[in-house]
Amino acid sequence: MNAPVPFLDARRAEALETFRVKGVPHRRIEEWKYSDVRSALGANDVAEIGTAQWRIEGATENVEIADLSGDTPQWVCDHLATIGPHNAMESASLAFAQGGIALRVSKSKAAGPLRLNWTSHGHARILIVLEEGASLKLVEKHAKSSGLRNIGTEISLANNAQLSHIAVGEKSDQGVRIETIAVSANRNARYNAHFANFGARLSRFDITVALEGEGSEAHINGVSALGGETHADVTTHVIHAVGHTQSTQLFKKAAAGKSRAVYQGRVTVKEGANGSDSRQTAKGILLGERAEIDLKPELIIFADDVKCAHGAAVGDLEAEQLFYLRARGLPETEARNLLIRAFLEDAVLEIADETIRAEVWHDVEAALEAMI
Amino acid sequence: MLEIKDLHVTVDGKEILKGLTLSIKAGEVHAVMGPNGSGKSTLSYALAGRAGCDVTKGSIFYRGEDLTALAPEERAAKGIFLAMQYPVEIPGVTTLTFLKAALNAQRRARGESELDAMSVLKLVREKAKTLNVPEEMLRRALNVGFSGGEKKRLETLQMALFEPAFAILDETDSGLDIDALKLVAEGVNALRSPDRAMLVITHYQRLLNYIVPDRVHVLAGGRIVAEGGKELAHELEAKGYAQIVKDAA
Numbered sequence: 001m002n003a004p005v006p007f008l009d010a011r012r013a014e015a016l017e018t019f020r021v022k023g024v025p026h027r028r029i030e031e032w033k034y035s036d037v038r039s040a041l042g043a044n045d046v047a048e049i050g051t052a053q054w055r056i057e058g059a060t061e062n063v064e065i066a067d068l069s070g071d072t073p074q075w076v077c078d079h080l081a082t083i084g085p086h087n088a089m090e091s092a093s094l095a096f097a098q099g100g101i102a103l104r105v106s107k108s109k110a111a112g113p114l115r116l117n118w119t120s121h122g123h124a125r126i127l128i129v130l131e132e133g134a135s136l137k138l139v140e141k142h143a144k145s146s147g148l149r150n151i152g153t154e155i156s157l158a159n160n161a162q163l164s165h166i167a168v169g170e171k172s173d174q175g176v177r178i179e180t181i182a183v184s185a186n187r188n189a190r191y192n193a194h195f196a197n198f199g200a201r202l203s204r205f206d207i208t209v210a211l212e213g214e215g216s217e218a219h220i221n222g223v224s225a226l227g228g229e230t231h232a233d234v235t236t237h238v239i240h241a242v243g244h245t246q247s248t249q250l251f252k253k254a255a256a257g258k259s260r261a262v263y264q265g266r267v268t269v270k271e272g273a274n275g276s277d278s279r280q281t282a283k284g285i286l287l288g289e290r291a292e293i294d295l296k297p298e299l300i301i302f303a304d305d306v307k308c309a310h311g312a313a314v315g316d317l318e319a320e321q322l323f324y325l326r327a328r329g330l331p332e333t334e335a336r337n338l339l340i341r342a343f344l345e346d347a348v349l350e351i352a353d354e355t356i357r358a359e360v361w362h363d364v365e366a367a368l369e370a371m372i
Numbered sequence: 373m374l375e376i377k378d379l380h381v382t383v384d385g386k387e388i389l390k391g392l393t394l395s396i397k398a399g400e401v402h403a404v405m406g407p408n409g410s411g412k413s414t415l416s417y418a419l420a421g422r423a424g425c426d427v428t429k430g431s432i433f434y435r436g437e438d439l440t441a442l443a444p445e446e447r448a449a450k451g452i453f454l455a456m457q458y459p460v461e462i463p464g465v466t467t468l469t470f471l472k473a474a475l476n477a478q479r480r481a482r483g484e485s486e487l488d489a490m491s492v493l494k495l496v497r498e499k500a501k502t503l504n505v506p507e508e509m510l511r512r513a514l515n516v517g518f519s520g521g522e523k524k525r526l527e528t529l530q531m532a533l534f535e536p537a538f539a540i541l542d543e544t545d546s547g548l549d550i551d552a553l554k555l556v557a558e559g560v561n562a563l564r565s566p567d568r569a570m571l572v573i574t575h576y577q578r579l580l581n582y583i584v585p586d587r588v589h590v591l592a593g594g595r596i597v598a599e600g601g602k603e604l605a606h607e608l609e610a611k612g613y614a615q616i617v618k619d620a621a
Contacts, residue, residue, distance in 0.1 A: 318460075319423070319424075320460045321460050321462050323420075323422050323423065323444060323460075324456070324459070324460040324462070325462070325470075325474070326421075326443065326444040326445045326448070327420045327421070327422070327444045327445075327447075327448055327454055327456075328448055328470075328474040328477075328478075328530065328534075329445050329448035329449055329474045329475075329477040329478035329481065329534070330445060330473060330474055330477045331443075331445050331477060331481075332443070332445070334473070334477060335445075338465055338470075338473065339462070339465075341464070342462065342463060342464025342465045343464060345464050346464060
């Protein structure tokens, strides 16, 4: 993004202004009530942290890859910073990042699985453009780091495009990790996403999906297994902008030690978006007296003819189930483990790709082992 | 095999068993009958070691060893099996996975070698056949969506699989129609042997027509108030609990 593209500079100047006005989010702002970025960052500066390093691996056929620290191709200029909303952290990523990555899959081409690994702290941008009928499988992995990693991601899905987006956040005791994702889905486009967040000093996947074309769908799932003093927030906002759009969400969270898991899920059905179908479920189990799980589903409906359902529940492991398993010979630890895995598994089963699903499940098991 | 002496058990601060004494020898089948609220389920839970059933006085000796300090899984590994009145549904854990995990956990605790998946499957299939448990049921989540009959058949299958030395059957007849009851009773009877003892806990005499006990004990108010042979069950059915309890007093 060093290329002298005047209108891009204008967008960045605007982003800087937005960040200056809004400032670093803190707990007195409703959307950030459970995720106080200001206190997690302390006196650390947000502006001067440089650009986050990334590495790309896996199948690169059919994908055009642009490094945003170099020359900016026209298609990147056309799309960059066009998909909102522009909140404080997203604005900071645009204002301060000196690089990032842009991916494009052209019409009707299928690509991936592509792996994008974040290896350091800093700001960066991701731009994903899927042209009509194109598809991409992307596995994004956040390695642990110290300091702030702040990523602003934009995803443009043309008619009939399909993105399978799996994002994994490694446990990172020192790191503050925020990724703000904005998706625009056109007619019959599909956004399938899974967010496996194993916690950081503070971490948040903040996803906004605008279903802007009829027949478009968003299926967003996720899992968290937390221990120690980690924090993992997944906040979603699905906007049914037009009718005959569908969204499902399933989130499962287990929190031990002094950890904190957060799910905030807002679904907005706009006026006239009749025939919208939305379901969201979030469940948590507390495995420690000092752990905390905050689940906040929210429905805002301006249309008449819609199907919307949401449910949220937090509890302990069921004593009845535990006794049953132990009475059949399973030692307590093994019985607890079996129940926790069973609880978390159905969210991971939503990942369609078998290899990726096995990888995520492996991460879940490793997290559980470290927790219990 | 089992010696219960002056057993007092408290649940949620309330004394439920108030000096229960009972002794069962290897090879015997005993029945404990009693009205609702007499402490039948508490007895079964106390034997299996459920948390929240606090033994405040008395003792339970099993093969000469004090059971009260042992965890449920330790008791299971030593051959104690409780077939539950309401088998618990566990979503996300397939029945076969559970059976393998439980069987191997018991074997491990006894210092025996674990069985591989194929050997477990073979063993389970063998037992499942006689109990009319279809393979499809084994692939479903444990007890989830099972009918009353299916749940009890699965409990019986587990009993056949684990081959416990001492089995407690808690209200095994509840929720069963007559065909299912016969099938389960046949499964239980097939396990009767000179070195295995059973305790059948029931409200009704009906089950005892199919699983014929050597001894019958009447439990009321947390104590055994009457004892006798299998004919006592018939007497109970004819006279009702109130009369027997009154006669015993």
